[in-house]
Amino acid sequence: DIQMTQSPSSLSASVGDRVTITCRATQSISSHLNWYQQEPGKAPNLLIYAASSLQSGVPSRFSGSGSGTDFTLTINSLQPEDFATYFCQQGHSTPYTFGQGTKLEIK
Amino acid sequence: QVQLQESGPGLIKPSETLSLTCSVSGGSVTSGSYYWNWIRQAPGQGLEWIGNIYYSGRTQYNPSLKSRLTISLDTSKKQVSLRLTSVTAADTAIYYCAREHTTGYNWFDPWGQGTLVSVSS
Numbered sequence: 001d002i003q004m005t006q007s008p009s010s011l012s013a014s015v016g017d018r019v020t021i022t023c024r025a026t027q028s029i030s031s032h033l034n035w036y037q038q039e040p041g042k043a044p045n046l047l048i049y050a051a052s053s054l055q056s057g058v059p060s061r062f063s064g065s066g067s068g069t070d071f072t073l074t075i076n077s078l079q080p081e082d083f084a085t086y087f088c089q090q091g092h093s094t095p096y097t098f099g100q101g102t103k104l105e106i107k
Numbered sequence: 108q109v110q111l112q113e114s115g116p117g118l119i120k121p122s123e124t125l126s127l128t129c130s131v132s133g134g135s136v137t138s139g140s141y142y143w144n145w146i147r148q149a150p151g152q153g154l155e156w157i158g159n160i161y162y163s164g165r166t167q168y169n170p171s172l173k174s175r176l177t178i179s180l181d182t183s184k185k186q187v188s189l190r191l192t193s194v195t196a197a198d199t200a201i202y203y204c205a206r207e208h209t210t211g212y213n214w215f216d217p218w219g220q221g222t223l224v225s226v227s228s
Contacts, residue, residue: 001170034214043203043221044154049214087154091213095169096156 002026002090006099012107017078021102023071023088032092035064035073038101039084047086048073080106109134111204111219118225125194125226129187129204129219136185137162142207143180143187144215147200155200159207160187199226 003026013019023033031051036044046055048064051071061076075082083106088099115127129143136143145157158168160178168176177190187204201223205215 032212036215043218044215045218046214046216049208049216050212055216089154089215094156094159094167095171096213098154098156100153 001095002029002092002097004088004090004097004099006086006088006102008102009100010103010105012105013078014107015078015080018074018076019078019104020075021073021086021088021104023066023073023099025069025071025090025092028068029090029092031067032090033064033066033071034089034091035062036087036089037082037084038087044087049091075104078104109206109217111206111217113202113204113219113222115202115222115224117223118227119194120228121195121226122193125189125191125198125224127189127202127222127224129189131185131187131206136180136187137182140208140210142167142209142213143178144205144207145178145187145189146203146205146215146218148203148221149197149200152200157189157202194226196226198224200224 005024033051035048038044047058052064063074085101085103087101110132112130142159144159158178160166160180175192179188201221203218203221205218
């Protein structure tokens, strides 16, 4: 199985900050990497697919980059509604696997 | 707009068989562009992919669950079902169904709201 490791596991930031979350795969997954946001008590919501494609309806302050084994999710100018948990997921091969999550908290 | 809604027993005893249903509305389950997936999340934990099914009936299962798992698709009812045998406390989780886009790249969207399953005697 491909293991996905996110860092950091938690992050404190302020409204207006720029934050970056990283995700690393144990083998090359090309650009088969997706990012999800999960608010407490809700299902995950797709933000970015294929490493850098912004899902329709997602604000442009979210962006993704990377290929191979190393990927990043960047959020520019944090808004109050962005404080949530973020997961990466590889769609390269089954069993599909997720990172352990990064909890973004208000400083 | 496609919507997914999971339903299930809520509470189940150890060693019993878990049966869940995902009802799909607002779209077709027979499109060749999608797989239909089950994903679970133990309380306070990360996400685990369980398996999926294509409209043709082809299934893919997580090897960690394969011996206990059956996923099926009723196209006439537009329902995706999960059956997991011999459950233990480790199967306690929120179970989500999700549509997987499979057009070169694969991603999950949308997701259902999830249904909590607790395994306890």
